[in-house]
Amino acid sequence: MTKEHLNYLKKIRREKIIVITFQILILAGFLIMWExxxxxxxxxxFIFSSPSKVIETIKNLYLNYNLIGHILTTLYETLxxxxxxxTLSFIIAIILYEFKILNKIIxxxxxxxxxxPKVALxxxxxxxxxxxxxxxIVMALLINLIVGIMSIYNGFNNIDKDLIKLFKxxxxxxxDILLKLTIxxxxxxxxxxxxxxxxxxxIGVIMGEFLVSQSGLGYLxxxxxxxxxxxxxxxxxxxxxxxxxxxxxxxxYIEKKLLK
Amino acid sequence: MNKLLSIKNLNKVYYSKKDEIxxxxxxxFDIYEGEFVSIVGPSGCGKSTLLNILTNMDTKTKGxxxxxxxxxxxxxxxxxxMLPWRKVIDNALLGLEIKKEKNxxxxxxxxxxxxxxxxxxFLEKCPNELSGGMRQRVALIRTLALKPDILILDEPFSKLDxxxxxxxxxxxxxxxxxxxxxxxxxxxxxAEAISISDRVIVLSDRPxEIKNIYKIRREKNGSPIENRKDKNFAYYYDLIWKDLAYHDERAS
Ligand SMILES: Nc1ncnc2c1ncn2[C@@H]1O[C@H](COP(=O)(O)OP(=O)(O)O)[C@@H](O)[C@H]1O
Ligand SMILES: [Mg+2]
Numbered sequence: 001m002t003k004e005h006l007n008y009l010k011k012i013r014r015e016k017i018i019v020i021t022f023q024i025l026i027l028a029g030f031l032i033m034w035e036x037x038x039x040x041x042x043x044x045x046f047i048f049s050s051p052s053k054v055i056e057t058i059k060n061l062y063l064n065y066n067l068i069g070h071i072l073t074t075l076y077e078t079l080x081x082x083x084x085x086x087t088l089s090f091i092i093a094i095i096l097y098e099f100k101i102l103n104k105i106i107x108x109x110x111x112x113x114x115x116x117p118k119v120a121l122x123x124x125x126x127x128x129x130x131x132x133x134x135x136x137i138v139m140a141l142l143i144n145l146i147v148g149i150m151s152i153y154n155g156f157n158n159i160d161k162d163l164i165k166l167f168k169x170x171x172x173x174x175x176d177i178l179l180k181l182t183i184x185x186x187x188x189x190x191x192x193x194x195x196x197x198x199x200x201x202x203i204g205v206i207m208g209e210f211l212v213s214q215s216g217l218g219y220l221x222x223x224x225x226x227x228x229x230x231x232x233x234x235x236x237x238x239x240x241x242x243x244x245x246x247x248x249x250x251x252x253y254i255e256k257k258l259l260k
Numbered sequence: 261m262n263k264l265l266s267i268k269n270l271n272k273v274y275y276s277k278k279d280e281i282x283x284x285x286x287x288x289f290d291i292y293e294g295e296f297v298s299i300v301g302p303s304g305c306g307k308s309t310l311l312n313i314l315t316n317m318d319t320k321t322k323g324x325x326x327x328x329x330x331x332x333x334x335x336x337x338x339x340x341x342m343l344p345w346r347k348v349i350d351n352a353l354l355g356l357e358i359k360k361e362k363n364x365x366x367x368x369x370x371x372x373x374x375x376x377x378x379x380x381x382f383l384e385k386c387p388n389e390l391s392g393g394m395r396q397r398v399a400l401i402r403t404l405a406l407k408p409d410i411l412i413l414d415e416p417f418s419k420l421d422x423x424x425x426x427x428x429x430x431x432x433x434x435x436x437x438x439x440x441x442x443x444x445x446x447x448x449x450x451a452e453a454i455s456i457s458d459r460v461i462v463l464s465d466r467p468x469e470i471k472n473i474y475k476i477r478r479e480k481n482g483s484p485i486e487n488r489k490d491k492n493f494a495y496y497y498d499l500i501w502k503d504l505a506y507h508d509e510r511a512s
Contacts, residue, residue, distance in 0.1 A: 162339035168317055169335040170358040170406075180358070184345055 049234035057231040058239070061220070071239065073216040074205060077133060078247070081140035082201045088141065089148025089197075090190065096149070097156040098178065110146070118142040118204070122211045131212040139211070140204030144197050151196070155189025156182055191258050198251050202244050217243070262293040264331055264410055264442055265314075270323035272309055282467035283309045287323075289461060289473065291410065291444055296436070298453035299446045301463030302504065307446040310468070311335065311412050314444075334408025338415045340399040342387035349374070349383040352402045359406065366405065373401045377435055393424040393431075400432055404439060411436060413445040417452065429456060430483050450504070454496045455484040462503045471503050 031051045037043045038050035049057075061067040096103040121142065129135040159182060167177050209218025217240050224232030272284035283306040291297055301307050312318035314325065315335040327333070342351040352370050356362040374380050377397055382390060390398065396416060403411065416432060417425045433456055436443050447453050453460045454476060462471040478490045487493065 160341055162337065162341040163343065165317070165337060166339075166341055166354075167358065169315065169337060170355040172358045176358050180354075181343070184343070187345070 047230055049231045053231050054235050054238055057235040061232070061235060065220075066215075067220075067239075070215050070217055070220050071243070073213075074209065074218065074243070077136050077140065077205045077208070077216065078198075078201050081137045081144065081205060082198055084137065085141055085144035085148055085197060085201055086190070086194070089145055089152050089193075092145070093149050093152035093156060094178070094182075096153055097182070098174065114146050119207055119211075122207070126212055133213075135212050136205055136208030136216075139208035140201050143204035143207070144200040147200050148193060148197055151193040152186060152190055155186040155193075158189075159185045188259065191255050194251050194255060195248065198247050199244065202247065206240065261295075262328070263290050264293050264328045265291040265444075266324075266326040267314070268324045268326075270310070270313065270325065271321045272306065272313060272318075273321045284313075285467040285469045287468070287470055289470065291442060293442055294440070295459065296433075296443045296445070296457045297459045297461065298457040299444070299461045299463060300448060300450060300453045300500065300504070301468055302465050303448055305463050305466045306468040307463065308338070308414055311414050311444075311446060315412055331409040332406065333410050333412055334403040334406055335412045336399055336403040336414065336416055338418060340392075340395040340419070342395065342398070344387055346387070347383070348379075348385050348387055348390065348398055351387055352398055352405060355402060355406045361406070369407075370401060370405045373404060373435075376438075377401070377431065391424070392420050393428040396420065396428050397431060397435070400435060404435070404441075409442065411441050411443040411445075413443060415447055416445065417447070417449075425452075426485055430485050433484050450497055450500050451488065451493075452484070454493060454500070455487040460496070460500060462500055472500075474499065 034048070035051045038045040038048055038053075045053075058067065061070075096106075118139065122139065125135050125138050125142075129138050163181055163185070164177065167181055172180075205216070206218040206221075209216040210222050213219040217236050221233050221236035221240075224230065224236060267290070268288050270284055270287040272282075274281040274283055287310065289297075299307055299310070309318060313320045315333050317335070342348075343354070346354075349371070352374070353362055353367065356366050356370070371380075371383070374383055379394065379397060379401075382394065382398075387395065387398075396419075400416070417429050420428055429452060445453075445456070457476055460474045460476060462474070463469070464471045474496060476492075476496060478487060478492055480490070481487070482490075
């Protein structure tokens with residue numbers, strides 16, 4: 001290895017160290033500020049809680065309130081809604097792409113549905129699907145489906161027109177084109193839409209839990225609000241942040257593996 | 261000579277919301293067995309449209325196309341697009357796969373073509389590892405895989421740089437001749453047309469009509485690169501150049 005190359009690698013490493021150091025500093029600074037501001041009552045400790053109280057509350061939740069169970073409920077619902085969402089988006093996108101006329105017909109309705117704040121449908125969903133997990137999944141689907149369908153459909157539309165023409169020179173049937181071109185070509189788009197999809201799904205699940213549930217992190221947060229235990233609310237939010245971060249990282253990792 | 265393809269009074273009009281675009285006007289010509297025929301014409305005059313109609317990818321508006329018996333046409337498109345997720349060999353077998361003719365015999369035939377034309381080392385590679393010239397040859401093999409009687413080529417060399425263009429056109433010519441195919445090629449490169457073909461059909465601006473058909477006579481037929489040195493080369497170049505330049509003047 002040449003000296004220049006070594007210098008180059010060193011420079012990259014130095015930059016990485018700087019970035020990580022500052023990231024840690026910012027997090028630590030934030031936590032310390034939060035703790036101090038709360039301790040000296042510069043912010044209302046009852047409303048904003050504090051890191052030490054959050055840790056204490058989480059311990060308490062873990063011991064007395066089945067915290068793991070709540071986390072698992074939320075994760076379970078997210079996973080189901082996520083897998084269902086991807087599968088349905090894929091199927092619907094194929095139908096819309098294959099039957100362009102259908103797409104034209106329902107376009108205004110899709111636009112309407114898309115611009116509607118989905119949470120407004122919450123009460124209706126509860127009446128139809130019942131106050132149970134089903135409603136939560138439906139809520140999450142309402143939110144992740146549109147994004148999923150649109151990104152996969154756009155992927156289909158961006159397929160190289162020359163390749164479609166090539167298939168036609170071989171007199172390929174529509175099924176051939178679908179199976180041998182459209183679907184394999186959209187693999188990348190689908191994989192890279194997973195990240196956005198998991199965030200959307202989590203939003204939907206928490207929203208659903210706010211509305212109906214008896215368990216899950218969304219329930220914990222709402223319950224905390226109702227009994228005016230804001231330490232519990234804050235702890236719920238902190239756990240949620242950690243979960244969404246971890247899920248995002250897992251999906252990024254899977255994406256990297258699959259696109260290699 | 262055996263007439264394979266006969267086109268009579270072919271017309272094509274495209275319709276759009278606003279107007280009609282006349283792309284092809286009254287084109288008549290024949291193709292004979294073993295011939296290499298080139299079509300030259302200004303860009304946008306309707307050359308690709310003509311090939312699309314011949315290969316049933318587009319419909320004609322008027323006229324007749326007679327194909328001798330059950331002859332098969334093989335269409336090699338202007339772009340050498342390949343499915344990036346398939347290995348080179350699987351790309352070359354795509355046509356056979358779609359036509360459900362991917363049997364051992366045909367696979368052997370395709371592998372044989374790769375070997376014959378010096379591409380054996382690339383069978384298992386990804387398409388994006390190939391150079392432009394190699395991709396073009398693989399695209400030709402992909403078309404040949406279905407054993408067509410007449411090859412239809414749309415500007416097969418237009419995406420290559422000048423050097424590889426000469427080389428690849430020599431290779432492609434050799435492949436077509438060795439496989440004993442009849443060929444109809446569109447190009448906008450006069451020199452290429454004159455050096456590679458037995459006949460050159462010159463088209464006018466859109467809507468394209470046949471301006472002239474030249475039978476290319478040489479002292480000695482050789483490879484396209486050798487043919488460029490033939491003493492009649494400049495003569496034909498000049499004639500066709502004038503045919504095409506006339507339209508440029510009129511347009512400007
Ligand atoms: N599907 C189509 N619909 C309408 N117009 C078309 C279509 N395809 C080609 N044209 C028009 O026909 C003319 C000839 O096109 P083309 O055959 O591609 O020309 P070229 O000689 O460059 O291959 C062009 O003016 C083009 O705009
Ligand atoms: Mg063209």
